[in-house]
Amino acid sequence: EPEVTQTPSHQVTQMGQEVILRCVPISNHLYFYWYRQILGQKVEFLVSFYNNEISEKSEIFDDQFSVERPDGSNFTLKIRSTKLEDSAMYFCASSEQGAFGYTFGSGTRLTVV
Amino acid sequence: SQQGEEDPQALSIQEGENATMNCSYKTSINNLQWYRQNSGRGLVHLILIRSNEREKHSGRLRVTLDTSKKSSSLLITASRAADTASYFCATDGRKAAGNKLTFGGGTRVLVKP
Numbered sequence: 642e643p644e645v646t647q648t649p650s651h652q653v654t655q656m657g658q659e660v661i662l663r664c665v666p667i668s669n670h671l672y673f674y675w676y677r678q679i680l681g682q683k684v685e686f687l688v689s690f691y692n693n694e695i696s697e698k699s700e701i702f703d704d705q706f707s708v709e710r711p712d713g714s715n716f717t718l719k720i721r722s723t724k725l726e727d728s729a730m731y732f733c734a735s736s737e738q739g740a741f742g743y744t745f746g747s748g749t750r751l752t753v754v
Numbered sequence: 755s756q757q758g759e760e761d762p763q764a765l766s767i768q769e770g771e772n773a774t775m776n777c778s779y780k781t782s783i784n785n786l787q788w789y790r791q792n793s794g795r796g797l798v799h800l801i802l803i804r805s806n807e808r809e810k811h812s813g814r815l816r817v818t819l820d821t822s823k824k825s826s827s828l829l830i831t832a833s834r835a836a837d838t839a840s841y842f843c844a845t846d847g848r849k850a851a852g853n854k855l856t857f858g859g860g861t862r863v864l865v866k867p
Contacts, residue, residue, distance in 0.1 A: 672853055684797065684842065684857040697854055732797060739853045740785045740802070740846035747796035 643667040647733050647746035654723055654753055662718045662749045664733030670742065673716045674734040675708065677701070678748075684732065690716065723753045760843055760858040768866050773830040775861040777843030778823075785846045786819055787855070788828050790839045797842070800828075833865045 646665040654660050666673050675687040688698040690708055707719045716735075720727055730750050736743040760777045767773050777786070788800040803810045803819045803826065810817045816829040830837055840862045844855040 674854065676855075676857075683859045684844075684855075686854040686856065689854055699854075730794075736853060740787065740855065743787065743799060743802075743855065745789075745797040745799070750794075 643744070645733055645735055645744050645746035647731075647749050649749060650747070651750045652752070654751070656725060656753055657722050660720050660723055660751065662720075662731050662733075662751070664716045664718070664746055665714050666716055666733065666735030667737075667742075667744055668714070670735035670737050670744075672696075672736045672739070673708075673710070674736075675718045676732040676734065676745075677729040678732065679726075679729045687718070687731075720751075723751075725753050727751060728753045760841070760861045762861060763859065764862045764864070766864045766866065767833055769833060769835055771833055773833050773837070773863050773865070775828050775841055775863070777826045777828070777858055779826075779843075779845045779856075779858075780824060781845075781847050783821075783845045783847055786817075786826050787844045787846070788815075788817060788826075789842045789844060789857075791842065791860070792839045800841075830863075833863075835865050835867045837863060838865045839863060 648663045673690040676684050678684045686699050688702045689696045705721045709717050730748045732748045733746045783805055785802050785804050787802045789797045791797050801812045801817050803817050814831045819826045840860040842857050842860045844857045
């Protein structure tokens with residue numbers, strides 16, 4: 642069964658450093674997303690991406706965050722200068738049309754120290 | 755406003771018993787989905803119910819949707835120890851431009867052998 646692949650599974654970074662989280666969505670999907678889940682809390686929407694541009698973003702997704710689809714397969718989330726409160730599990734997802742076929746990756750656990 | 759709030763927050767049952775959890779939401783939706791998350795792991799899609807559907811079955815899962823009450827329920831029949839996980843509902847709002855999902859806080863289910 643097709644899956645969304647995320648790398649790395651764990652990342653530890655120093656506060657103030659830049660991190661790039663990588664995702665390979667399902668190949669025929671058109672919509673791409675990033676979500677995060679702070680430990681013990683609910684899953685929160687960060688950003689959606691369609692047709693090579695951001696279609697919606699949340700208040701969390703401030704200037705420190707950016708997304709990119711550098712080639713036909715990868716979808717990345719960059720955090721420019723990490724803060725302690727960015728520590729969370731980050732999930733990438735893709736869908737074929739709207740909410741149908743929504744598939745999440747297994748996540749990247751980011752720890753900022 | 756909160757969207758997709760589950761109750762109870764935690765549920766402990768014996769293997770073989772049924773587990774029922776509820777989700778309430780506030781705005782109009784296109785679809786409602788249920789996900790399972792094992793501790794510290796990724797989100798696994800369980801079932802999607804469209805706004806014009808009232809009930810849906812998948813194996814041991816039964817989902818109902820009452821759009822007049824803006825609520826949904828997930829029933830797991832004949833539970834197994836492997837069903838121990840957190841269960842989240844997620845709504846896809848009609849006004850959402852980017853097909854974002856809004857998650858509830860989840861129900862932690864413990865199935866005791």
